[in-house]
Amino acid sequence: MSEAVQEKFDTGTGYGLKPNGPLRHLAEVGPGTPYGEVLRRYWHPVGLSSDATSRPRKIKVLGEELILFRTRKDGTAALLHPRCIHRGASLFYGAVEEEGIRCCYHGWLFSPEGQCLEQPCEPGLGLHREKVRQPWYPLQERYGLIWAYMGPPEKKPLLPRYDVFEDLADGEHLIVNDAGVGGGGPAALDFNWLQHWENVMDPFHVPILHARFSGEQFTAEMALMPEVSYEYTPNGVRSTQIRVLDESRVLRRVTEVMFPNLRVVPSPKLAGGTTNMIGWVVPEDDSNFRIYTLAVSEDPEFLAKLRSTHDGKPWATLTDDEHQSMPGDYEAQKSQGDISFHADDHLSTTDQGVAMIRRMMAKQIRAVESGADPAGIIRDAAVETVAITGGNFLVPASSSSTDAGKDD
Ligand code: FES
Ligand SMILES: [Fe+2]
Structure with a gap:
């Protein structure tokens, strides 16, 4: 098309627009994403100290659903994956006890660091319970906030x-x-x-x-x-x-x-x-x-x-x-x-x-x-x-x- 012909038509209209989209490597936060992995090298506030109680609370951080609670005995705040490692019931329905949280389905009890403390239906309360671990994240409390570290353990700052x-x-x-x-x-x-x-x-x-x-x-x-x-x-x-x-x-x-x-x-x-x-x-x-x-x-x-x-x-x-x-x-x-x-x-x-x-x-x-x-x-x-x-x-x-x- 010659220049003279082109000038007769409108330019810059929306027709045929092909958006280039987000800069996903910067914006996305999930596990394995480029900036998601950067974020996982730092501590993040994930709740107010008052958010952690004996009632399990659902939170979502960096694309991960988690359960926040505070043990009854010494008030340790804890952050665990919701899906019980036994057969998947959510710990949202669990009961917070002295030492941890007990799953509602078959009663497995987990410490704030995910150790299985009890399997009440199993012989001897679970003779092999120390072999399984509910996924957990380390927490600290400071300035009235609960901070979580969700990255590689060996890189924890x-x-x-x-x-x-x-x-x-x-x-x-x-x-x-x-x-x-x-x-x-x-x-x-x-x-x-x-x-x-x-x-x-x-x-x-x-x-x-x-x-x-x-x-x-x-x-x-x-x-x-x-x-x-x-x-x-x-x-x-x-x-x-x-x-x-x-x-x-x-x-x-x-x-x-x-x-x-x-x-x-x-x-x-x-x-x-x-x-x-x-x-x-x-x-x-x-x-x-x-x-x-x-x-x-x-x-x-x-x-x-x-x-x-x-x-x-x-x-x-x-x-x-x-x-x-x-x-x-x-x-x-x-x-x-x-x-x-x-x-x-x-x-x-x-x-x-x-x-x-x-x-x-x-x-x-x-x-x-x-x-x-x-x-x-x-x-x-x-x-x-x-x-x-x-x-x-x-x-x-x-x-x-x-x-x-x-x-x-
Ligand atoms: S699913 Fe949690 S104890 Fe069975
Ligand atoms: Fe502003």
Whole structure:
């Protein structure tokens, strides 16, 4: 077809579109998937401490269904595969006892580490019971959260500490929830976790989505278009956002992601200083996740009060029309798809942070595949405390450009 003829027809229409689909190696979390194996090299919060009780609870983490409970005798939290190794009844219907959980079907009793303690129908309560094992995962409890390690046992790292949650001042409390964060949405988020995690390195959406579209959802400062820079850190990516507030003051806001799924996003309302909260974006499966947020504050209601509103209304009370006219993070991220078609994205100059995350994720996949540790794995107790640098810092306007006040 000659050029002259071609110009007579429309170009760029949807006809014959062939989507390229998701970047599955980054987004998928199940056993054996590339990033699923990266995720399995770290500890993950899988519940609040209060979620583990003498009543078995179904949870789903990294595409695996599991049963969480707490023994009656010494209160040990435990995480077992649901399918009883005898003949498959679910331990969800089991009874939690002093030492473990007893299957409802034939009464096999399992310890928190999956040892079979009793087979009541068998001679001698099971003469060979030590030969079988209910699959289990190691747990630890810290900061009001239950942490699981679901990776190769020989690769198990230390559970990190975070400097902002150590050495609390008088009157300060640790507060934890799994209710989601930011610009709206339910506690149980029903799309792929990576859409949320990448969003942490997308500071340009803040003045658009959270100001121009939602009305001033956070603060007046957040409505200003920032000057942004990004940098790799040893365990993730950091972004610095500069907003000139007036002739004498500049707001330097720092956000971070740390591998494999940690978000460091200071409250937009934080007046100044290092953030008092961080959060973990924990995939339940490829299209569902939860966010566990940990904060330190004198106000026990700090996290509850943090949730933003849309024209003064909480997200959950909006009508369908209001969701459309005042979209927030949930509407933007959920509408990217249950798993976004990343390979069809058109990344532009302001998507540098997203591109850096994806590049660093691919690097961790290669590290794990080659037998090395991915970023941020800690094996030495002398360095188990991670320094958090995110925050909002007010600096004099005379300190110019994106490294304004870097030393504070
Ligand atoms: S199926 Fe669990 S004891 Fe038989
Ligand atoms: Fe947002």
